[in-house]
């Protein structure tokens with residue numbers, strides 16, 4: 032290389048590759064967590080199955096991830112409460128048949144507050160102690176209008192749940208601001224309201240640039256929020272679908288990500304490897320920045336989550 036440089040006249044433009052090599056940034060590697068670093072805590076989100084086949088897929092997923100000893104596993108509540116019975120059945124079965132701690136999602140949409148309190152009370156009575164309290168969205172899209180006699184916003188639901196029983200309550204946070212928020216500041220005020228109402232931690236919507244989360248943490252701290260804010264990690268295996276969904280929930284899909292997946296549409300094997308590397312890089316940057324808790328949106332598929340947990344240092348029977 033150096034011998035070759037000697038042959039280039041001083042005032043001649045450098046070939047592009049050489050210029051990049053001489054002037055571009057140098058990377059060594061991300062710091063690997065040392066044996067003394069604490070292993071991060073994980074949690075996993077599942078959705079309640081609609082069919083027997085999906086039920087079998089969910090339970091294979093639960094069993095595969097159970098050995099990683101997550102802090103809790105959560106089960107979503109379909110838009111407008113459409114999965115109420117299935118969510119309840121899944122949570123109850125997790126409680127009955129596994130060593131896991133289930134957290135039930137609950138939303139405000141489409142029900143009076145008394146009915147939601149009843150659902151919460153049923154959870155408490157079967158032994159559920161963790162709730163993810165959400166406003167929810169209107170089924171099929173459209174503007175949200177609070178149900179007459181219902182809880183209007185998640186902060187109201189948190190306050191209501193506090194009156195029902197001594198749950199550990201988690202709430203949603205939005206590193207890129209909730210799409211309906213008046214401003215990023217108003218959205219942070221809302222997060223603070225939910226925590227002040229009795230929630231003890233927040234889980235974020237997913238994001239792809241680690242920087243987005245780290246800047247959000249800075250802003251939350253500056254707003255006086257000191258409760259744990261856990262990054263929601265979405266390992267993407269279907270890029271086209273993730274892009275569509277991201278548009279709806281206000282998560283930015285960075286151009287570098289589109290570029291990484293480009294050309295893998297008909298090539299599932301390459302796509303899987305790209306997906307694993309993309310998610311692994313994201314969590315490693317977060318881990319290197321001191322993040323020690325991660326919430327995975329598993330979409331009831333364990334493999335990517337399991338592999339990424341391994342990279343984070345979480346192993347079966349590790350605790």
Ligand SMILES: Cc1cc2nc3c(=O)[nH]c(=O)nc-3n(C[C@H](O)[C@H](O)[C@H](O)COP(=O)(O)OP(=O)(O)OC[C@H]3O[C@@H](n4cnc5c(N)ncnc54)[C@H](O)[C@@H]3O)c2cc1C
Pocket residue numbers: 106107108109110111136137138163164165166167168183184185186202203204209210211212213217218221225234235236237263
């Ligand atoms: C971790 C996580 C899990 C989720 N799980 C589910 C699920 O299981 N089922 C489901 O249907 N959806 C789920 N969602 C999606 C969630 O329901 C939607 O994002 C919904 O649009 C907002 O819910 P929220 O709890 O954040 O609402 P809120 O915290 O109530 O906020 C909603 C919007 O209203 C604004 N706002 C809040 N209070 C007021 C007020 N008093 N006046 C005016 N504006 C106000 C906020 O700034 C925000 O823009 C989940 C989201 C996340 C991040």
